[in-house]
Amino acid sequence: MGEPEKIIITVLGHDQVGIIAKISTILASNNINILDISQTILQGFFTMVMVADISASKLDVGNLKKMLQEQGGPMNLEITVQHEDIFKFMHRI
Amino acid sequence: MPFSFSKDEVLETVSMLHTEKLDIRTITMGINIQDCRDIDGVNTGKKVYAKIRDYAKNLVQVGDEIEKTYGIPIINKRIAVSPVSIVGNGLSAEGMVTVGRYLDEAAQDVGVNFIGGFTALVHKGFSNGDRALLEAIPETLASTERVCASVNLGTTKAGINMDAVYMMGHVIKATAERTGDKNGLGCAKLVIFCNAVEDNPFMAGAFHGIGEAESTINIGISGPGVILNVVRKHPETSLGDLANIIKNTAFKITRMGELVGREASKRLGVPFGIVDVSLAPTPAIGDSVAEIIKAMGLEMVGAHGSTAALAMLNDAVKKGGAMASSNVGGLSGAFIPVSEDAGMMDSVIAGALNIDKLEAMTSVCSVGLDMIAIPGDTSAATISGIIADEAAIGMINRKTTAVRLIPAPGKKVGEWVEFGGLLGRAPVMAVNNFSSEAFINRKGRIPAPIHALNN
Numbered sequence: 001m002g003e004p005e006k007i008i009i010t011v012l013g014h015d016q017v018g019i020i021a022k023i024s025t026i027l028a029s030n031n032i033n034i035l036d037i038s039q040t041i042l043q044g045f046f047t048m049v050m051v052a053d054i055s056a057s058k059l060d061v062g063n064l065k066k067m068l069q070e071q072g073g074p075m076n077l078e079i080t081v082q083h084e085d086i087f088k089f090m091h092r093i
Numbered sequence: 094m095p096f097s098f099s100k101d102e103v104l105e106t107v108s109m110l111h112t113e114k115l116d117i118r119t120i121t122m123g124i125n126i127q128d129c130r131d132i133d134g135v136n137t138g139k140k141v142y143a144k145i146r147d148y149a150k151n152l153v154q155v156g157d158e159i160e161k162t163y164g165i166p167i168i169n170k171r172i173a174v175s176p177v178s179i180v181g182n183g184l185s186a187e188g189m190v191t192v193g194r195y196l197d198e199a200a201q202d203v204g205v206n207f208i209g210g211f212t213a214l215v216h217k218g219f220s221n222g223d224r225a226l227l228e229a230i231p232e233t234l235a236s237t238e239r240v241c242a243s244v245n246l247g248t249t250k251a252g253i254n255m256d257a258v259y260m261m262g263h264v265i266k267a268t269a270e271r272t273g274d275k276n277g278l279g280c281a282k283l284v285i286f287c288n289a290v291e292d293n294p295f296m297a298g299a300f301h302g303i304g305e306a307e308s309t310i311n312i313g314i315s316g317p318g319v320i321l322n323v324v325r326k327h328p329e330t331s332l333g334d335l336a337n338i339i340k341n342t343a344f345k346i347t348r349m350g351e352l353v354g355r356e357a358s359k360r361l362g363v364p365f366g367i368v369d370v371s372l373a374p375t376p377a378i379g380d381s382v383a384e385i386i387k388a389m390g391l392e393m394v395g396a397h398g399s400t401a402a403l404a405m406l407n408d409a410v411k412k413g414g415a416m417a418s419s420n421v422g423g424l425s426g427a428f429i430p431v432s433e434d435a436g437m438m439d440s441v442i443a444g445a446l447n448i449d450k451l452e453a454m455t456s457v458c459s460v461g462l463d464m465i466a467i468p469g470d471t472s473a474a475t476i477s478g479i480i481a482d483e484a485a486i487g488m489i490n491r492k493t494t495a496v497r498l499i500p501a502p503g504k505k506v507g508e509w510v511e512f513g514g515l516l517g518r519a520p521v522m523a524v525n526n527f528s529s530e531a532f533i534n535r536k537g538r539i540p541a542p543i544h545a546l547n548n
Contacts (some may be wrong), residue, residue, distance in 0.1 A: 010103060038100055040100075047100070049100050060162060061163065061164045078111075081164055082106070082164040082165075083163040083164060084097075085163065085352055086106060086164075086165065086349060087097075087098050087106055088097075089348040089349060089351060090102075090345045090348045090349060091098055091102045091106070091345070
């Protein structure tokens with residue numbers, strides 16, 4: 001295991017059964033370790049921000065995003081995946 | 094492990110990238126080709142080709158990889174080379190055209206959509222190479238697809254070369270005619286500068302300046318949609334506070350450019366030059382500088398107050414950018430091209446915006462009269478007059494100004510000109526029809542202004 005390579009996944013959509021289960025299953029089966037989850041539901045609207053470590057996975061950010069979006073599509077979820085460095089550069093000096 | 098970012102911060106960034114079309118507009122690799130001179134155009138061209146292939150072979154691949162690693166869209170990968178007039182000094186016009194064809198081939202083979210540097214720097218006078226290059230521009234732009242040409246004909250330090258102003262009127266006309274079957278498309282790849290920037294990553298005006306290193310990576314970042322969104326969120330904020338909000342947002346988007354620039358530089362083994370944080374619009378809805386000006390409270394761009402609004406916007410973007418990166422490019426600010434900005438086109442159609450108001454706005458924006466279609470029968474002298482005015486604004490105000498005009502063959506005021514792709518489409522705008530001829534025919538040089546004497 002080398003340095004963790006952190007990514008941030010966001011999921012937006014209408015609240016329904018199994019959102020977190022779905023996402024975390026995909027991550028687990030691709031050897032991506034979840035480091036932290038923050039989730040809120042505001043008036044039925046589901047927002048989740050997740051930090052995960054992709055360093056042990058064979059997937060890169062682009063492929064993971066594609067996979068999550070394909071599988072999240074039927075649940076009407078808007079899913080994004082970004083590298084943590086972007087947030088570091090934008091919000092921290 | 095606690096969250097390193099608040100949810101608001103995460104969602105702000107995500108929304109910039111996904112709904113407000115924030116992207117890296119271009120990774121532009123500058124390559125010095127001054128060591129590529131050989132006995133004639135063909136042999137010089139071959140050396141130039143080989144050097145570009147060698148230096149830029151991984152450019153597109155690295156750009157794609159960074160896009161995948163970070164999940165940031167990187168729209169264009171481009172190349173800028175040293176001014177061809179210098180490398181090719183001594184070649185004939187045909188020799189210059191030949192070098193241009195090799196540039197085109199190199200660009201195609203490494204997979205970039207534009208290559209800049211078919212350039213002459215003539216602000217004080219012409220070398221033989223400069224004359225040959227100017228003569229070669231129409232043929233080169235007509236016979237190549239990816240080559241972009243630029244000419245710097247004035248600086249605050251040197252004044253304005255009015256011989257070049259005279260000539261460029263004819264060069265633009267000839268280029269439009271040679272590419273008449275494509276509505277004068279060649280002119281969309283030809284920029285006339287005053288105070289040209291040597292590390293500009295944006296086409297069509299990019300070239301690798303003579304004071305630059307062997308090779309550099311320059312990043313052009315864009316984000317009119319992001320700025321538009323924050324301005325819309327603050328409809329009644331006073332302008333001082335709004336400037337601050339724009340500044341903070343420009344800071345954030347520049348940081349993304351800084352990240353990509355550092356990474357590209359590392360992966361390509363080429364020094365990182367600058368990040369140019371320019372609000373460069375595209376024809377997509379919402380990706381518009383005009384819409385920002387409207388969101389600031391003007392019914393249409395061109396309404397009185399537009400110049401002030403643009404001045405504030407441009408300055409706030411520069412200030413945010415300056416804080417965010419150790420090396421910010423000299424063009425940073427707001428571009429106001431007509432054909433690439435849906436809001437600008439709306440204003441022209443509504444009769445709110447004419448070329449005179451655009452000229453006034455260029456005295457406070459980052460570049461100049463950009464991508465403006467004018468009637469095909471506009472005389473060379475009138476085009477030269479427009480160039481002279483724009484160069485004068487740049488010279489006196491110590492800023493870069495540029496002219497990219499398309500005298501669309503056979504087209505009249507109110508008709509549309511289609512260029513396709515990023516270059517968009519443009520309504521043909523009226524020019525002032527009183528003659529500039531006797532003035533332009535005087536030629537010579539407009540001396541440098543008094544504030545050039547600052548040593």
